Amino acid sequence: MSCVQGWPEPIIRVQSLSDSGLDRIPDRYVKPLTERPVVESVVMDEDDKVDIPMIDLAGLFSGDSEIIRATREKVGEACRVWGFFQAVNHGVHPDLMDQARQTWRDFFHQPMEEKQKHANDPKTYEGYGSRLGVEKGAVLDWSDYYFLHYLPSNLKDHTKWPAQPPHHREVVEEYLGEVVKLGQRLMKVFSSNLGLEEDYLQNAFGGEDNGACLRVNFYPKCPQPDLTLGLSSHSDPGGLTILLPDHDVPGLQVRRGDKWITVKPAQHAFIINIGDQIQVLSNATYKSVEHRVIVNPNIERLSLALFYNPRGELLIEPAKELISPENPAMYQPMTFNEYRLYIRLKGPRGKSQVESLKSPR
Numbered sequence: 419m420s421c422v423q424g425w426p427e428p429i430i431r432v433q434s435l436s437d438s439g440l441d442r443i444p445d446r447y448v449k450p451l452t453e454r455p456v457v458e459s460v461v462m463d464e465d466d467k468v469d470i471p472m473i474d475l476a477g478l479f480s481g482d483s484e485i486i487r488a489t490r491e492k493v494g495e496a497c498r499v500w501g502f503f504q505a506v507n508h509g510v511h512p513d514l515m516d517q518a519r520q521t522w523r524d525f526f527h528q529p530m531e532e533k534q535k536h537a538n539d540p541k542t543y544e545g546y547g548s549r550l551g552v553e554k555g556a557v558l559d560w561s562d563y564y565f566l567h568y569l570p571s572n573l574k575d576h577t578k579w580p581a582q583p584p585h586h587r588e589v590v591e592e593y594l595g596e597v598v599k600l601g602q603r604l605m606k607v608f609s610s611n612l613g614l615e616e617d618y619l620q621n622a623f624g625g626e627d628n629g630a631c632l633r634v635n636f637y638p639k640c641p642q643p644d645l646t647l648g649l650s651s652h653s654d655p656g657g658l659t660i661l662l663p664d665h666d667v668p669g670l671q672v673r674r675g676d677k678w679i680t681v682k683p684a685q686h687a688f689i690i691n692i693g694d695q696i697q698v699l700s701n702a703t704y705k706s707v708e709h710r711v712i713v714n715p716n717i718e719r720l721s722l723a724l725f726y727n728p729r730g731e732l733l734i735e736p737a738k739e740l741i742s743p744e745n746p747a748m749y750q751p752m753t754f755n756e757y758r759l760y761i762r763l764k765g766p767r768g769k770s771q772v773e774s775l776k777s778p779r
């Protein structure tokens with residue numbers, strides 16, 4: 419899918435750097451001053467109390483039309499106002515969430531030779547990786563990751579998933595199946611909240627066999643967390659993201675105006691956010707929102723991001739139903755395969771890509 423042949427420089431695993439006990443991070447992880455996080459001050463101000471909305475999705479399964487309507491409305495408001503929310507009682511079993519997190523933690527704590535068997539390259543990104551983007555000399559993020567395809571089914575290849583630890587593939591397969599079901603439910607809620615047919619977004623994504631991939635982010639301890647980021651500011655290029663955060667270690671920050679809000683993860687909640695493709699399909703009624711990850715000197719962090727996406731070959735454009743002379747289409751059509759080349763080549767760059775797609779008026 420791309421002309422990229424390989425990484426521009428030898429890959430260094432951030433986990434190995436961290437395990438080596440260094441007390442200063444190498445220069446190539448040091449962010450420019452304007453991108454560095456402000457490490458939490460002791461004084462709490464009003465903004466420290468602000469958090470993304472928390473929504474109990476049990477209402478969606480209640481069978482009571484009034485409760486279903488009220489729950490959908492909460493989701494709609496969170497999508498319009500925040501582009502992000504936490505969800506509890508979402509239908510994925512807490513034990514399965516814990517098992518999925520644990521098996522990935524075990525994966526990252528295996529000997530390096532085992533992990534290296536799955537080392538990835540920038541042609542597909544599938545496997546064990548340590549950088550996004552292929553620009554030589556780029557400043558890198560303080561994280562390693564594992565990326566794999568789940569849907570469409572012709573892209574799923576278990577041989578590209580870790581073979582170890584034992585039962586890893588079964589747990590990951592079951593977990594992804596359940597999270598994708600949650601994604602399907604949310605697509606219906608989003609469609610009707612936007613005033614579209616309930617199946618509109620799912621059909622626009624390619625029907626049942628849409629795209630879905632998993633990136634497991636591993637953020638090792640960092641001796642100078644004020645100089646770097648675990649993941650630089652970006653909006654998600656896909657449709658919607660269902661993130662299983664590390665419930666014990668905050669790190670995700672969401673941009674709100676010129677401030678960064680640190681999300682306080684609730685036990686067994688998912689963090690859900692709108693990606694660029696839903697911004698385009700909704701003609702910016704819903705907007706993807708920049709987010710980034712800060713790192714920690716004392717404790718590692720792990721998160722599982724399920725990206726619920728359109729099939730790569732489909733053209734994505736604003737829904738005709740949402741366009742009128744007063745509200746013309748804001749974006750030109752583009753396939754998701756073309757769209758995601760940008761982040762694959764350049765790495766995370768705020769919201770620059772979706773902004774650049776705006777149609778000239």
Ligand SMILES: O=C(O)CCC(=O)C(=O)O
Pocket residue numbers: 633635649654661663669670709710711720721723
């Ligand atoms: O680790 C997190 O909390 C966020 C991860 C994320 O933004 C991503 O994988 O795109």
